[in-house]
Amino acid sequence: MGISAEMVHCFANAPYESLVTDKNFNFNAQEHGGRYPPYRRGMINENSDIILSVRDLRASVDGTEIIKGLNLEVRAGEIHAIMGLNGSGKSTFSKVLVGHPDYEVTAGEIHFKGQNILELEPHDRATSGIFLAFQYPLEIPGVSNRDFLRVAFNAHRKARGEEEIDVFDFDDLIEEKLDVVKMDASFLDRSVNEGFSGGEKKRNEILQMALLEPVLAILDETDSGLDIDALKTVAGGVNQLSTPDNAVVLITHYQRLLDYIVPDYVHVMADGRIITTGGKDLAKQLESRGYEWVLEEFRTGVTA
Amino acid sequence: MASSVSDVSVLATADQRDAYLKGLVQAVKAAVPGDLGLGGMRSRAEALLNEQAFPSTRDEDWRFTDLSAMLSIEFAVAGESAVDEAAIADLRLPETAGAQIVVVNGRVSTALSRIENLPPEAVVGSLGSSPDLSAKLGERLAQASGSHEVFTALNTVGFQDAVVIWLPRNVVVETPIQIIYVSRLQGNPAIVQPRCLVVAESGSAATLVEDFWGNSADSQFTNSVSELWLDANAQVSHSRIQREGAGTFHIGKTVVTQARDSQYVGTAVDFGAKLARHNWEIYQTGEQTTTKLYGLGAIANTQHADTHSLVALSHPHGTVEQEHKAIVDGKAHSVFNGRMAVAQKAQLTSASQLNRNLLLSDKARVDTKPQLEIVADNVKCAHGATVSQLQADEIFYLQSRGISAPQAQRLLIYAFAMEILETVSVATLRSRLAALISQWT
Known part of the structure; x- marks a missing residue:
């Protein structure tokens, strides 16, 4: 199956309802200014600021194109889920957003809070408010979690033109943040992620999110491999950190996470682009029916 | 095989090396002070030297450390010289106040040394000022295993003075003792031969800091020997810091003889010198000894740092833990040879050795x-060596948290080094070394 660039472009500019494949989603977008309804929790505000705008994004790794014309718009207060099969480009997209050097953007634009960020270094993207919770958080032997968090926090303060915080004030602050993810203070004095269990590493990611207070948090398969208790803790942390002024993009394989963090939009990715978008029920359908029907509808929709 | 041309050049330098060593022996011998009464010991060392050659890279022990750059330099024994307090004030550690010995050009400076804070039973000072020990000295000074080695013997033939630290039975010295070795040269290339003897009698305990310091780019040859004797149940914590000037060839020997139940914890740090070689030898003379050796080298440009360690175990229930790390930048070259010899009688030995190297440039080497020679059959010996560069994914992880790439690199280098520097027991020294590392790149 091939889709030309023009078609993708066309697709991106189509009214939202034409993308909706969620059969239980009876909503006339025309009555609501062409945007989704306050579907779940009233966080959606069509007048809120656009935080992330991705247009016709194409990206390659080692000359192989992985992202093939991706469009996405995220407004303040929204929670988006991106689902898709392995190899659909979900994780690559998250890495491109934060500027991983292995990925080359060959076309398209990424605007964050109205600013083109493609030329920004990863650390500048971070201090401007983009945060990625890694699928596989790195272990950094010899760097204590406490030092790492303080250096990162101070890098953010410095970027905002604020004074660096001293060790003692930082300790007070971080103790507070530990509650968000129900982490024991002893984790602060261990090397970053070294010897942490899978769940502890993921909680440590959310702790960093709690500390750095990003405007846009991207969670790359944060739920993979978590037991239910850890999942609830992580999800609880994310919910606690959601405000009308920030936004979350959840990348996941599984619907289960979305029982705890209810998304406003669910996007399905395939072959390097978003092929359909729906509400939270779309995730449930994907869980029960798999992806094949979505891919099929997309194919017929395109060929029709 | 090597070509005939290079064989000829090796043969040519063999003669040259012989002559060079003889020249060094004559130079240091001529400058020996007559009043130490060590004639017999020195002539035995000289006889040993007559049987040996100046090392070349054809010697297995010197395969990766080429001393041929020394052959064109004629080193004369550094004369007596005075150093201003201002020059060394920054080296004094607050924790060692009143327990500081300053050695200038291989001679203990009474003007600069301050030892008022030590227990009266302990004998701390220079060899010449410790007459009541003379009867006991003969059993210890230059008596450790390995004394025949060429540079050790050269030191024995010609050292000008020695620092002596003698702790009688059960004396516990709370104040860490610091030895500061500095040089003040008069322009010509000079050889300086510091010598130190530490005897911790049974049940005694002390912390020792040896700081070899220099800031001159002039040619210098430091040939140091420190002998440490830990009698039964003695405990010594030892930090050896080498930060000599950029023109210095530093060849240092630390030899530790451990009697039963003794504990030795040593941390050796190499930051300085043009070429540094540390021979670190541990000889066990009784059972259930504990030995911990930590090493860190951080070198750049064209520096060369070589650590050759030997732990020789000949009694049961010994425990050895060794970790040596090197950070190598520019065209620098780091060498580690860690030998552990576990004899038949050294059953139930538990030994581990880890060497980790961080290469910061493509030209670094x-x-x-690791050299494990295990004859005993009921032992646990583990060893490992890694050579790696800074991990790009670790740097990216830090960048994704707002930390710039250069800052991320410094953080990772710092972390790598701190695992060793944490073992330095004197807090101010530890933090000063940490500060040096954090400014290092």
């Missing part, structure tokens, strides 16, 4: 060789 590391040669590492």
Whole structure:
């Protein structure tokens, strides 16, 4: 199956309802200014600021194109889920957003809070408010979690033109943040992620999110491999950190996470682009029916 | 095989090396002070030297450390010289106040040394000022295993003075003792031969800091020997810091003889010198000894740092833990050879050795060789060596948290080094070394 660039472009500019494949989603977008309804929790505000705008994004790794014309718009207060099969480009997209050097953007634009960020270094993207919770958080032997968090926090303060915080004030602050993810203070004095269990590493990611207070948090398969208790803790942390002024993009394989963090939009990715978008029920359908029907509808929709 | 041309050049330098060593022996011998009464010991060392040659890279022990650059330099024994307090004030550690010995050009400076804070039973000072020990000295000074080695013997033939630290039975010295070795040269290339003897009698305990310091780019040859004797149940914590000037060839020997139940914890740090070689030898003379050796080298440009360690175990229930790390930048070259000899009688030995190397440039070089010689059959011995660069994914992880790439690199280098520097027991020294590392790149 091939889709030309023009078609993708066309697709991106189509009214939202034409993308909706969620059969239980009876909503006339025309009555609501062409945007989704306050579907779940009233966080959606069509007048809120656009935080992330991705247009016709194409990206390659080692000359192989992985992202093939991706469009996405995220407004303040929204929670988006991106689902898709392995190899659909979900994780690559998250890495491109934060500027991983292995990925080359060959076309398209990424605007964050109205600013083109493609030329920004990863650390500048971070201090401007983009945060990625890694699928596989790195272990950094010899760097204590406490030092790492303080250096990162101070890098953010410095970027905002604020004074660096001293060790003692930082300790007070971080103790507070530990509650968000129900982490024991002893984790602060261990090397970053070294010897942490899978769940502890993921909680440590959310702790960093709690500390750095990003405007846009991207969670790359944060739920993979978590037991239910850890999942609830992580999800609880994310919910606690959601405000009308920030936004979350959840990348996941599984619907289960979305029982705890209810998304406003669910996007399905395939072959390097978003092929359909729906509400939270779309995730449930994907869980029960798999992806094949979505891919099929997309194919017929395109060929029709 | 090598070509005939290079064989000829090796032969040519063999003669040259012989002559060079003889010249060094004559130079240091001529400058020996007559009043130490060590004639017999010195002539035995000289006889040993007559049987040996100045090392070349054809010697297995010197395969990766080429001393031929020394052959064109004629070193004369550094004369007596005075150093201003201002020059060394920054080296004094607050924790060692009143327990500081300053050695200038291989001679203990009474003007600069301050030892008022030590227990009266302990004998701390220079060899010449410790007459009541003279009867006991003969059993210890230059008596450790390995004394025949060429540079050790050269030191024995010609050292000008020695620092003596003698702790009688059960004396516990709370104040860490610091030895500061500095040089003040008069322009010509000079050889300086510091010598130190530490005897911790049974049940005694002390912390020792040896700081070899220099800031001159002039040619210098430091040939140091420190002998440490830990009698039964003695405990010594030892930090050896080498930060000599950029023109210095530093060849240092630390030899530790451990009697039963003794504990030795040593941390050796190499930051300085043009070429540095540390021979670190531990000889066990009784059972259930504990030995911990930590090493860190951080070198750049064209520096060369070589650590050759030997732990010789000949009694049961010994425990050895060794970790040596090197950070190598520019065109620098780091060498580690860690030998552990576990004899038949050393059953139930538990030994581990780890060598980790961080290469910061494409031109940097590391040669590492664990050398386990295990005859005993009921022992646990583990060893490992790694050579790596800074991990791009670790740097990216830090960048994704707002930390710039250069800052991320410094953080990772710092972390790598701190695992060793944490073992330095004197807090101010530890933090000063940490500060040096954090400014290092």
